[in-house]
Amino acid sequence: MAISKYEAGELANRNRNEVIDLIPVSEPAPVVVPPSAPPAQYDPHDDIKGHGIRGWFRAGHIISTFVLYHVFVYAYHRGWFIGKKDESEEKHLQWQAEWLSRQLLKLGPTFIKIGQAVSTRADLLPLAYIKELSKLQDSVPAFPNDEAMAIIERELGRSIPDLFAEIETEPIAAASLGQVYRGRLHSGQVVAIKVQRPNLEKVINFDLAVLRQIARFMNRYPRFTKGVDWEGTIGEFAAVIFEEMDYAKEAQNAETFRQNFRKWAEVYVPAIYWSHSATRVLTMEFIGGNKVLDLEELRERGIHPPDVIKLIAKTYLKQLLEDGFFHADPHPGNLRVMPDGRMAFFDFGMVGRISPELQSKMIDAFFHIVEKDVHGLTEDLINLNFLAPTVNKDEIRHVVEMLFGNYLNLKLGDIRFKELTYELAEVMYKYPFHLPANFTYIIRAIMTLEGIGIVMDPHFSFFDVAKPFAKEFMLKREGKYFRDQLLKKIIYGENNTIQWDKAWKLLKMGAKMYWDSWFGTPSETK
Numbered sequence: 001m002a003i004s005k006y007e008a009g010e011l012a013n014r015n016r017n018e019v020i021d022l023i024p025v026s027e028p029a030p031v032v033v034p035p036s037a038p039p040a041q042y043d044p045h046d047d048i049k050g051h052g053i054r055g056w057f058r059a060g061h062i063i064s065t066f067v068l069y070h071v072f073v074y075a076y077h078r079g080w081f082i083g084k085k086d087e088s089e090e091k092h093l094q095w096q097a098e099w100l101s102r103q104l105l106k107l108g109p110t111f112i113k114i115g116q117a118v119s120t121r122a123d124l125l126p127l128a129y130i131k132e133l134s135k136l137q138d139s140v141p142a143f144p145n146d147e148a149m150a151i152i153e154r155e156l157g158r159s160i161p162d163l164f165a166e167i168e169t170e171p172i173a174a175a176s177l178g179q180v181y182r183g184r185l186h187s188g189q190v191v192a193i194k195v196q197r198p199n200l201e202k203v204i205n206f207d208l209a210v211l212r213q214i215a216r217f218m219n220r221y222p223r224f225t226k227g228v229d230w231e232g233t234i235g236e237f238a239a240v241i242f243e244e245m246d247y248a249k250e251a252q253n254a255e256t257f258r259q260n261f262r263k264w265a266e267v268y269v270p271a272i273y274w275s276h277s278a279t280r281v282l283t284m285e286f287i288g289g290n291k292v293l294d295l296e297e298l299r300e301r302g303i304h305p306p307d308v309i310k311l312i313a314k315t316y317l318k319q320l321l322e323d324g325f326f327h328a329d330p331h332p333g334n335l336r337v338m339p340d341g342r343m344a345f346f347d348f349g350m351v352g353r354i355s356p357e358l359q360s361k362m363i364d365a366f367f368h369i370v371e372k373d374v375h376g377l378t379e380d381l382i383n384l385n386f387l388a389p390t391v392n393k394d395e396i397r398h399v400v401e402m403l404f405g406n407y408l409n410l411k412l413g414d415i416r417f418k419e420l421t422y423e424l425a426e427v428m429y430k431y432p433f434h435l436p437a438n439f440t441y442i443i444r445a446i447m448t449l450e451g452i453g454i455v456m457d458p459h460f461s462f463f464d465v466a467k468p469f470a471k472e473f474m475l476k477r478e479g480k481y482f483r484d485q486l487l488k489k490i491i492y493g494e495n496n497t498i499q500w501d502k503a504w505k506l507l508k509m510g511a512k513m514y515w516d517s518w519f520g521t522p523s524e525t526k
Contacts, residue, residue, distance in 0.1 A: 047209050063210065069096075108140065109204065110208065115133045134444075142174035145169065151280060155278040164191075167183040178194055178280075191273060192287075193282075193283050215231045250349040254269055266343055298337060308343070308456060310465060312449065325353055333346075362384075378397050
C-alpha cells in the first residue's frame with residue numbers, strides 16, 4: 001500500500017536519524033587516503049614505448065580495430081559491398097555501427113566509456129552510430145575476489161576482518177570501472193562496497209596514449225576528421241573518466257546531491273561511510289527496494305509507475321535549472337524505489353555542472369519552444385554555441401527553422417526529446433554544427449530519462465513535466481542575475497522598449513501559477 005507524502009517525510013526524518021547513529025564516525029570527515037594511493041591521474045605524455053611486449057600486443061589490437069573499421073567505411077563509400085547505394089545505405093550504416101559497438105565491448109573499460117561518451121555527439125558520428133552506441137552498457141566480467149579484497153586492505157590500511165563483520169563472497173554487480181559487494185559493518189549496518197578494478201589507471205592511460213597516436217595520424221588527412229579536434233576530444237574524455245575513477249570525489253558529489261535535496265522528503269541518498277572509503281574503495285549504505293523498471297512489483301506494492309517517473313523528471317528539472325549540478329547517468333540501475341516509497345539515487349561518479357548563464361539560456365530556449373518562436377529558438381542555438389563561429393548564420397537559419405517548425409506544430413505533450421534529438425543529429429552531422437561539451441551529458445541524461453519514462457508511462461512527455469516547473473523557476477528564482485535577465489530578455493527588447501505582449505504573457509503565467517497553488521492543482525515543483 002502506498003504511503004502519503006507526509007508519512008514518507010516523517011519516516012525519512014526518522015530513518016536519517018537512525019542512520020546517523022550507526023555511522024562509525026561522529027561527523028563526515030575527509031577521506032583518509034594512504035600515502036601510497038593518491039587519486040588516479042591522467043598522463044598526457046604517456047606513450048606506447050616502455051610497456052613491454054604485452055603493451056605492443058594491446059596497441060596492435062586497438063590500432064587494427066580502427067584500421068579495419070576504416071577499411072569497411074572506405075569499401076562502403078567505393079560501393080564494393082552494395083549495388084544500389086540508396087537502397088541499402090541505412091542498413092549498411094547500421095551494420096557498421098553494430099560491428100563497432102561489439103569491438104568497443106571487446107576492447108574493455110576505456111572504449112566502453114568512450115562509446116557511451118560519444119553516443120550523443122551527433123556532430124561527430126552519423127545517426128545510426130548514435131543509436132547503436134547509446135545501447136552500450138557497463139557489462140564486463142568480474143575480476144577475482146582475492147584481488148578485490150587486497151585492494152580494500154591496501155586502500156583502507158586495515159585487514160578485512162578489522163573493517164567488516166561480513167562480506168559476501170561474490171560481487172552483486174560488475175561494471176567497466178569496478179564491482180560492488182554487499183557487506184556488514186561491525187555496527188550491524190548493511191553496506192555496499194564499491195571496489196575499483198586493479199591497474200585501471202595504467203590501462204586507461206595506455207589506451208589513451210594509443211588513441212592520441214591514432215588522432216595525430218588522422219590529423220594528416222582532414223577529410224577523414226571533419227575538422228574535429230580529436231586530440232582535444234580525447235583530453236575532454238580523459239578529464240571525465242579520471243574524475244569518475246576518484247571514489248572520494250564521488251562521495252563528495254553524493255553529499256552535494258544530498259544537501260541540494262535536503263527539503264525533498266521523497267528523495268534519498270545512501271549514507272557514505274567515510275571511515276571505510278578512499279580513492280578506490282567506496283562504502284555506502286545498502287538500499288533495498290525495487291528498480292524503477294520492476295513495474296509489476298511496484299504495482300503490487302500500490303505504487304503507480306507514472307507517479308514515479310514524474311517525480312524523477314522533476315528532480316532532474318531541479319538539478320538542471322536550479323542547482324546547476326546534476327546526476328549524469330540516470331540508468332535504471334542507479335535509481336531505486338525504497339520500501340517506504342522514497343526514490344533513492346546511486347552512483348555519483350558522473351555528474352554535470354551548469355553555470356547560471358547557461359541555465360538562463362536554457363530557460364530562454366524552453367520558452368521559445370512553448371511560444372513557438374522559431375526565430376528566437378534559432379538565435380538560442382547560436383547563443384548556446386551549437387554553431388561554429390565561421391558558419392554563415394543566414395544560410396543555416398533556414399535549415400533550423402524548417403526542422404523545428406515541424407515540431408512546433410505539435411502539442412507540447414506530443415514532442416519526444418529523443419526523436420527531436422535524432423532529427424537534429426542528422427542536421428548536425430551534415431552541417432557545421434558543434435555540440436558544446438557542457439551539453440553532452442545533459443542530452444544523454446534527458447534521453448535516458450525519457451526512455452525510462454516511456455516504459456513506465458507510454459504517455460510520458462518530458463516537455464509536459466518541464467513546463468510548470470520552468471514557469472515557477474523563472475518567476476520565483478531569487479538573485480539579481482536572474483531578475484536582470486528576466487527584465488532584459490523577456491520584457492525589454494533590444495531597443496530597451498517595453499514589449500507589452502511579452503509582459504502580459506508573463507503576468508498571466510504568474511497569475512495562473514498562483515491561482516493553481518491556492519485554488520486549483522498543487523504546485524508542480526514537487
